[in-house]
Amino acid sequence: MVRADVVRALNEEYARLRDENSQIHAKREDEVIAADPGIEPLVRGGSALFQRSARMLLMHPERAEALAKETRAQAAANDQALRARLVKLGYAADYLDPIYRCPVCRDTGYVGSGVRTACACFQQRLAQRLYEASAGSGPEQSFESYDEAVFPNDELVDGAHTQRQLALLVRSLCRDYADSCPDRGKPGLLLMGNTGLGKTFLLNCIRNALVARGFAPVKATGYRMFEAMHGAHFGETEKREEFRELIACDILLIDDLGTEPMMQNITREYLFMLLNERLAEGRRTVMATNLTPGDLLNRYGERLFSRLFDGMTMQTAELKGRDLRLCARRK
Ligand SMILES: [Zn+2]
Structure with a gap:
């Protein structure tokens, strides 16, 4: 069926889009750090925080809930500080936010955990491609x-x-x-x-x-x-x-x-x-x-x-x- 091929091609297209967007994102980070080296701990702060909390979780699994809460609070504080500093540098506050064409599925094309269903953005593209294929x-x-x-x-x-x-x-x-x-x-x-x-x-x-x-x-x-x-x-x-x-x-x-x-x-x-x-x-x-x-x-x-x-x-x-x-x- 044409459909399986179309779905495969669309999945690849979504993967390419995610790649491109994460490259753009990485470039923006480098650019901001070059303009203000002192901002680096804030830029890397989010992922560093989650790495640290993952280590802590391994050592203290009984504290999972408290750790998660703590990490979320620290991440929010980090994010707030980063945004303020970006604005001070003349950037938009959301300049280093993750880049997505579709905020619903974050460009994965699918939504839901466990049973995944195709996101509306994916369904729409799929219908369009199938139409082109059958025409x-x-x-x-x-x-x-x-x-x-x-x-x-x-x-x-x-x-x-x-x-x-x-x-x-x-x-x-x-x-x-x-x-x-x-x-x-x-x-x-x-x-x-x-x-x-x-x-x-x-x-x-x-x-x-x-x-x-x-x-x-x-x-x-x-x-x-x-x-x-x-x-x-x-x-x-x-x-x-x-x-x-x-x-x-x-x-x-x-x-x-x-x-x-x-x-x-x-x-x-x-x-x-x-x-x-x-x-x-x-x-x-x-x-x-x-x-x-x-x-x-x-x-x-x-x-x-x-x-x-x-x-x-x-x-x-x-x-x-x-x-x-x-x-x-x-x-
Ligand atoms: Zn979507």
């Missing part, structure tokens, strides 16, 4: 370029429509879905049908229509979704973030649902969690699968099946007919 891929797959002439028109495939008629019906359903996103209509859409009937093409049409309207849909295959679930289950931080993003993103497109491995306690449970949370929150979710309704019931069980076919939140459509790739080869 650049497959723009030729659009509702406008959807050519119904490739579908056979010679026999009824569902008792009422030819393959071409059915394909046009499903296209217009997908188009309405994309047009009504994200505020109107049911949040979920499930596209079913055998390989080679154009499901992935339609999924890309929906995605590109949304990208053109300025949204940043996230697209994943069933397999990549499984990797995120599996990693989240076993506590991998990056995968847990990825799975959380799959739950939280505004618009999610899952291609090839049903190609992911079935693993006990993971596949059904996490997929249910994903769909349940997304649909309850009204988040747009499109899935394409080669599986029939019967296959879906067998594979995912009753509970998940009733989520997928819940008429309140889901629309479903099934493409039928001959594999287009085989049709083309026959000509």
